[in-house]
Amino acid sequence: MRTSIATVCLSGTLEEKMHACARAGFDGIEIFEQDLLVSPQSPAQIRALAAELGLSLDLYQPFRDFEGVDEQQLADNLYRAEAKFMLMRELGMDLMLLCSNVATATLGDDGTAAAQLRLLGDLAARYGIRIAYEALAWGRFVNDFEHAWRIVELADHPNIGTCLDSFHILSRGWDPAGIEKIPAEKIFFVQLADAPQLSMDILSWSRHYRVFPGEGAWALDQFLGHLVRGGYAGPVSLEIFNDVFRQADEVRTAVDAMRSLIWLAERTSVHLQETDGPQARYPMELATLPQVPEPTGFNFAEVKAEDTGQLQTLLGQLGFTFQGRHRTKAVQLWTQGRARIIINEQQARNQEPAIAALGFDVADPVRAASRAVQLKAEPVPRQSQADEEVLQGVYAPDTTEVFFCQGTGDGTAAWTREFARPQDSSAAGTAGNTGLDLVTQVDHVNLAQPWQHFDESVLFYESTLALAPSPSTEVPSPVGLVRSQVMRTHDGAVRLALNIAPLVMEKPGPSSESAYPQHIAFACTDLVALARRAVAAGLEFLQIPANYYADLQARFRLDPALLATLQELNLLYDRDEHGEFLHFYTATVGSVFFEVVERRGGYNGYGAPNAPVRLAAQYLLAQRSRDGSAKIAGYARNR
Missing domain, CATH: 3.20.20.150 (Divalent-metal-dependent TIM barrel enzymes)
Structure with missing residues (x-):
C-alpha cells in the first residue's frame, strides 16, 4: 500500500x-x-x-x-x-x-x-x-x-x-x-x-x-x-x-x-x-504485523521518585511486603498477591513520585515488542547484566515505559529473582506484611495524558496491545471537566484509564506535563477488612464529606450498619444491576495515589459516580496544603 x-x-x-x-x-x-x-x-x-x-x-x-x-x-x-x-x-x-x-x-x-x-x-x-x-x-x-x-x-x-x-x-x-x-x-x-x-x-x-x-x-x-x-x-x-x-x-x-x-x-x-477468505488476492498489497493476543494481566507497575519514604510507608500500610532491592540497580520491589510495585530511584533527582512504567503479561514478549516497533514505537534502552532477565519495552506517547513480560499461568515473574530478600522487612523503613494477603492483583491503572496527544495514546494502546477503547466520559472537577477513556481487554484482565485533565492543571514548561494525579488501583477480596488493617497501621484515607453518604443512602437505601462502616472508614460505594463496588483512595504523594477496590458480583465499572467526589476531596486537600505552605513561608520571611 x-x-x-x-x-x-x-x-x-x-x-x-x-x-x-x-x-x-x-x-x-x-x-x-x-x-x-x-x-x-x-x-x-x-x-x-x-x-x-x-x-x-x-x-x-x-x-x-x-x-x-x-x-x-x-x-x-x-x-x-x-x-x-x-x-x-x-x-x-x-x-x-x-x-x-x-x-x-x-x-x-x-x-x-x-x-x-x-x-x-x-x-x-x-x-x-x-x-x-x-x-x-x-x-x-x-x-x-x-x-x-x-x-x-x-x-x-x-x-x-x-x-x-x-x-x-x-x-x-x-x-x-x-x-x-x-x-x-x-x-x-x-x-x-x-x-x-x-x-x-x-x-x-x-x-x-x-x-x-x-x-x-x-x-x-x-x-x-x-x-x-x-x-x-x-x-x-x-x-x-x-x-x-x-x-x-x-x-x-x-x-x-x-x-x-x-x-x-x-x-x-x-x-x-x-x-x-484467505485465498482472495487483490492488486493492493496490505502489509501485516506480527499477531499478538491480548495481554493477560499487569505484570508490574513502576513509580519513580527521589524520596521514596512516603511511598514505602503507604505500601506497607496497605499490606504490601518489601521484597528487597535489586542486586545491581537502585530499585525496590513490593508485592502483595500478584500485585507488584517497583519503586525506581534511578535518575530520579528532584523528581516527585510519578508512574514511570507498566509491565504487561503477554504470550510472546519479543513478538509483541517487534509489533510495537513496526508501529513506530520507540524502544526503551535498558541495560541488563548477563544473568538478568531481558525486558522488551517501548515508550508510550506520554513517555510512560511499556514493557512486554512473559506471562505465566501461576502468576510468577522470573525477574523477581534479581531482588535480594531482606533479612528484616522493616529495613526498608516500614513494617512488612504480617497478615493475610487481601490484595490480589492490579485492577486498573489511571494515566493522565497531555491534551495534544490523547488521540495518539488511544491508537497506541489499541494497535500495540490490542486494548479496546470504551466510550469516553467526562467527569466534573473543581477546575473543569476531566475527559476519560478506558482501554481494556475483553475479559477485563487489563484496564487502563486515559484521562485528559483541564488545561489549568497543566504544569508550566515545554513538556506540557499534566499535574493531574495518576493512580494504581488494586483489587482485593475484603475491602472493609483491608481498610481496618490499614487504619491500624496508621494510613490516612482521602477524606469523604458527610454529604456524600447522605446522598448515597438516598440513592441506594443501604443497610444502616453498612452505611455507618462506609462513613467511618471513608469508603465509597456504587451499585448497578450486575453487582456492587466498594473502594477507597489514599492521599496523593507527588502525582501518585493508590486506590483499593472490591468488586462484588458482576460489577464491571469503576465507580464513575464517585469520581467527582474524589476529585473535589483531592482538590481541597491540595488547596489546604498550599495554604499551609504559604503560611509557613510567610512565617519564615517574617522571622
Missing part, C-alpha cells in the same frame, strides 16, 4: 512538514495550496527537496468552485485552472483535486457539469495533468460520491476521474459499498479520515475534528476493504483537519499518522480474510 499524507495535517512550514513526513516513512504527500503560497521556496526548490527526501508529490489541492457556472464564470475558472497547471508542471505534479462547487454554482444540471469538466479535462491534458473530482459533503448541488461519479462518467474524459474521501462519505451516512461499482482506473485518488461521532454541522465537524484512522468512531477497515476489493491500487492518503494536530510537533504527528495507516492496513487485511 502506497502511503501519502496532506501537508494540511501538520504544523510548521512546508519544508518542516516534508522532512517530518519523510522521517515518519511516508511514500508521498499532498501539497495543500496554502502551504505552498506562504513558502519562501520556489516550486522548483520544493520539487528538488521532495526528490532529495524520497517523497513523491501525489496531489495538488484544492481547486474549488469550478463546475455548474455560467459562461463568463467558466472562462474565468479555466484561466485560473491553467495558471495552476503551469505551477504544477514546475512542481512536477500530474494530479489535481477538484472539489464540488459550494459557492458559485448556479446550474444544478449534471449534463452541464459534465460538459464543463470535459473542457477542464481537455485543458489539463495539454499539460499532462489529471483531475480528481471529489464530492464535498456540503457541496451546493453535488455532495454524494455516487453523484460525483455519475458526472465523471458523463464527462467521459481520460483525464477526469474521481477522488473518494472517507469523511465526505461517512459523515453523510452514505453506504460505501457503492465504491465497488466504480471502475478502479477511474478512482484517481483516495483520502482517509476518521472522526468522533458528533452532533454538529458537517462543515465544522470536518474542519476541526477529523482524526487519524483508529482514533475515531468509523469502521475504516471496511471502507478501505471496499476500495481494495474493487481493484484500487493507488495511494492511500490522510487528509486531517484538526486544531490540535496543527499545534503539535510535526514529527510526532507524522509518526502517529503513519502508525494509523500501518494499523489500518492490518485491520483491512484481517477484515478481507474474514469476509472473502
Whole structure:
C-alpha cells in the first residue's frame, strides 16, 4: 500500500512538514495550496527537496468552485485552472483535486457539469495533468460520491476521474459499498479520515475534528476493504483537519499518522480474510504485523521518585511486603498477591513520585515488542547484566515505559529473582506484611495524558496491545471537566484509564506535563477488612464529606450498619444491576495515589459516580496544603 499524507495535517512550514513526513516513512504527500503560497521556496526548490527526501508529490489541492457556472464564470475558472497547471508542471505534479462547487454554482444540471469538466479535462491534458473530482459533503448541488461519479462518467474524459474521501462519505451516512461499482482506473485518488461521532454541522465537524484512522468512531477497515476489493491500487492518503494536530510537533504527528495507516492496513487485511477468505488476492498489497493476543494481566507497575519514604510507608500500610532491592540497580520491589510495585530511584533527582512504567503479561514478549516497533514505537534502552532477565519495552506517547513480560499461568515473574530478600522487612523503613494477603492483583491503572496527544495514546494502546477503547466520559472537577477513556481487554484482565485533565492543571514548561494525579488501583477480596488493617497501621484515607453518604443512602437505601462502616472508614460505594463496588483512595504523594477496590458480583465499572467526589476531596486537600505552605513561608520571611 502506497502511503501519502496532506501537508494540511501538520504544523510548521512546508519544508518542516516534508522532512517530518519523510522521517515518519511516508511514500508521498499532498501539497495543500496554502502551504505552498506562504513558502519562501520556489516550486522548483520544493520539487528538488521532495526528490532529495524520497517523497513523491501525489496531489495538488484544492481547486474549488469550478463546475455548474455560467459562461463568463467558466472562462474565468479555466484561466485560473491553467495558471495552476503551469505551477504544477514546475512542481512536477500530474494530479489535481477538484472539489464540488459550494459557492458559485448556479446550474444544478449534471449534463452541464459534465460538459464543463470535459473542457477542464481537455485543458489539463495539454499539460499532462489529471483531475480528481471529489464530492464535498456540503457541496451546493453535488455532495454524494455516487453523484460525483455519475458526472465523471458523463464527462467521459481520460483525464477526469474521481477522488473518494472517507469523511465526505461517512459523515453523510452514505453506504460505501457503492465504491465497488466504480471502475478502479477511474478512482484517481483516495483520502482517509476518521472522526468522533458528533452532533454538529458537517462543515465544522470536518474542519476541526477529523482524526487519524483508529482514533475515531468509523469502521475504516471496511471502507478501505471496499476500495481494495474493487481493484484500487493507488495511494492511500490522510487528509486531517484538526486544531490540535496543527499545534503539535510535526514529527510526532507524522509518526502517529503513519502508525494509523500501518494499523489500518492490518485491520483491512484481517477484515478481507474474514469476509472473502484467505485465498482472495487483490492488486493492493496490505502489509501485516506480527499477531499478538491480548495481554493477560499487569505484570508490574513502576513509580519513580527521589524520596521514596512516603511511598514505602503507604505500601506497607496497605499490606504490601518489601521484597528487597535489586542486586545491581537502585530499585525496590513490593508485592502483595500478584500485585507488584517497583519503586525506581534511578535518575530520579528532584523528581516527585510519578508512574514511570507498566509491565504487561503477554504470550510472546519479543513478538509483541517487534509489533510495537513496526508501529513506530520507540524502544526503551535498558541495560541488563548477563544473568538478568531481558525486558522488551517501548515508550508510550506520554513517555510512560511499556514493557512486554512473559506471562505465566501461576502468576510468577522470573525477574523477581534479581531482588535480594531482606533479612528484616522493616529495613526498608516500614513494617512488612504480617497478615493475610487481601490484595490480589492490579485492577486498573489511571494515566493522565497531555491534551495534544490523547488521540495518539488511544491508537497506541489499541494497535500495540490490542486494548479496546470504551466510550469516553467526562467527569466534573473543581477546575473543569476531566475527559476519560478506558482501554481494556475483553475479559477485563487489563484496564487502563486515559484521562485528559483541564488545561489549568497543566504544569508550566515545554513538556506540557499534566499535574493531574495518576493512580494504581488494586483489587482485593475484603475491602472493609483491608481498610481496618490499614487504619491500624496508621494510613490516612482521602477524606469523604458527610454529604456524600447522605446522598448515597438516598440513592441506594443501604443497610444502616453498612452505611455507618462506609462513613467511618471513608469508603465509597456504587451499585448497578450486575453487582456492587466498594473502594477507597489514599492521599496523593507527588502525582501518585493508590486506590483499593472490591468488586462484588458482576460489577464491571469503576465507580464513575464517585469520581467527582474524589476529585473535589483531592482538590481541597491540595488547596489546604498550599495554604499551609504559604503560611509557613510567610512565617519564615517574617522571622
